[in-house]
Amino acid sequence: MTLAPASLVISHIGELVTNDPTHGGLLGVIEDAAIVASGDRVVWVGPTSELPDDTDAIQRIDAAGAAVVPGFVDAHTHAVFAGDRADEFAMRMAGASYEDILASGGGIYSTVRATREATLQDLVSASVPRIDHMLVSGTTTAEVKSGYGLDVETEMQMLEAIVAIDDITPIDLVPTFLGAHVVGPEYKDRRSEYVDLVMGPMLERAAPLARFIDVFCDDAAFTIDETRAIVSAGRNRGLDVRLHVDQLSRSGGTALAAELGATSADHVDHASDEDLAALALAGTVAVLLPGVSYAMRSAPPDGRKVWDAGVTVAIATDCNPGTAYVETMSFVISLAVVTSGLTPDEALWAATKGGALALGLTDRGVLAPGMLADMVILDAPSHRHISYRPDGALPLEVIKRGSLV
């Protein structure tokens, strides 16, 4: 058998998680495996014993029994922002109410203030260390939302920062326009004007830079009708749809996401059985965010129930300065297992293939010929060590598009 010229060969992988069901089971595990990449793509996977011997690779790695998994796909983040809210976190942990926090100048509007004050360069400089930490911890693709500008210029600057960081780092970033995060501070008594701004001038500027439109559909943010209108405007501009739904209470957002055929419905903490059945039928991916429940001391998402309802499940960090300053998918995998009832296999799948589906990406999340060579060599013999050792700093080498990071 002759392969395309190989740029990277990894052999003696103790456990190769392919997510390709042709190899059996949910994760398609091959033991004592090898993988070959050419350029940015996988060209061969199989047992080390069957590795084509004419493979003349530039780089050869002997994994010496370590596990290899697909690169993590973090499908829900707000990782581009300025400032931090550590004091607010400490207040909340000491029992302060949301009203106390607002009175002390905290809450989402404090991040909006800091982000508005930042230049594009400030925003990039503040965010690159987070993105770098994500990458070295194994995340090879991440979605990032706007939504801390809430005015046309700052929303644009956030999207420009996301695009700029995508250009200057190896990670792939997927930009989402979230002008409808909360109502802009200048519009508190004129919310319909803010909705018009989002659907009109803001969207017009944002659409060329964004891949998705997102709305925080909740009693504390935007109504079902407002969400419907904003989503429709976004689709008219060519954006696909993801929605924050049913996080704080059941306001009907999950059902709306299913009705609209959204790519993903995120949070879904309070979705009913009927809501989940509708998601499953619509093929909308549920993105679970157990890091938020951890940091907010709230009930974790019931991953078991969502998975068993037949919904396609992704898990993500929700990295943001207010409710979950979480950067690594390995911690989220641990939380998904320990607090949300997924098995280690399901949690890994949800962090890789599930994340890719939640972003509508069909070229990653699976290690099979033709797919992107995005993968992680773990400092462990099995992916199960990710949840078994929740602070184990497991990634050993991260490979993005066939190149060692």
Next chain:
Amino acid sequence: MTLAPASLVISHIGELVTNDPTHGGLLGVIEDAAIVASGDRVVWVGPTSELPDDTDAIQRIDAAGAAVVPGFVDAHTHAVFAGDRADEFAMRMAGASYEDILASGGGIYSTVRATREATLQDLVSASVPRIDHMLVSGTTTAEVKSGYGLDVETEMQMLEAIVAIDDITPIDLVPTFLGAHVVGPEYKDRRSEYVDLVMGPMLERAAPLARFIDVFCDDAAFTIDETRAIVSAGRNRGLDVRLHVDQLSRSGGTALAAELGATSADHVDHASDEDLAALALAGTVAVLLPGVSYAMRSAPPDGRKVWDAGVTVAIATDCNPGTAYVETMSFVISLAVVTSGLTPDEALWAATKGGALALGLTDRGVLAPGMLADMVILDAPSHRHISYRPDGALPLEVIKRGSLV
């Protein structure tokens, strides 16, 4: 002012946590601070503006606003062992009972088997990566217990491994003899013979290598009377006392620890208000282990209640292959805040000064002249970021006895 010759000067520390109450508050924070070490000791702390200008240091670090905290003291670990139990963890997460796990060859006796099969060199090689990970994550002193041998030779080999790792790594390890972890597998129907073995030949060999004696005092392990006898024998050999108590149920161990004047009472999950009052009166330190509750999905220790009872509180990893494969104190600090109700300040104190007190060490856990220069420069402006960013990989530089690790 003239200082002893300085070997290390760190200036422009945004927030120096000294744990020295003369600087105010629980943590004795000095802002825009500097610290000077000579050899392995701190010789000066104060504001950067007052840094003696005749300080002629070999190494100068500008912290550029980063926070500096005392090195973490992890007062309860079982970090020296062979093998792992990732499969058992996955079974438990999928709902398997303890009986199922035993039937599949899991449980503590599987670690005993693996540890008995290991040579001294195997044991050292398997454990050094864990100890190294602890060190680079900011732990500068750790207690390590025997207790996976349960026979004279293997218990001795575990203590020899602890001493060897202490010698070959910069971290300080404190060895504890825990022959009374559970009854040895050969003695299941002859438990009094096992107690005699522990108190007799095993202790005789172990005492010269160990600093403490420990007993797992619980319905599933050793009774109050057995614990009393073993502790007494240990004291006669010059060992101080720490006890595993009231972890699985209230069997009276916390009260016994107070009565015996143990240095520490560990777990104390089920201690009553009276038990805690007795600990406070005795000056016995409570070592809380929230990583166990996390990994076992059990109720977390009520740190708020223990602290408010006036007990001196430490927090520790309990690093072990069965119930908490946790290596970093930053994760434990996060858990102590988020799940056990300590404030970020209290959790940091418990991870540093509290840990030192739990090990009877008066030369560390505080950054003041004369104390060991064990400290961590954080990649953050405040120690509060440790719990705010639970997977933030915060340590930037670790300094052990005045030297950069």
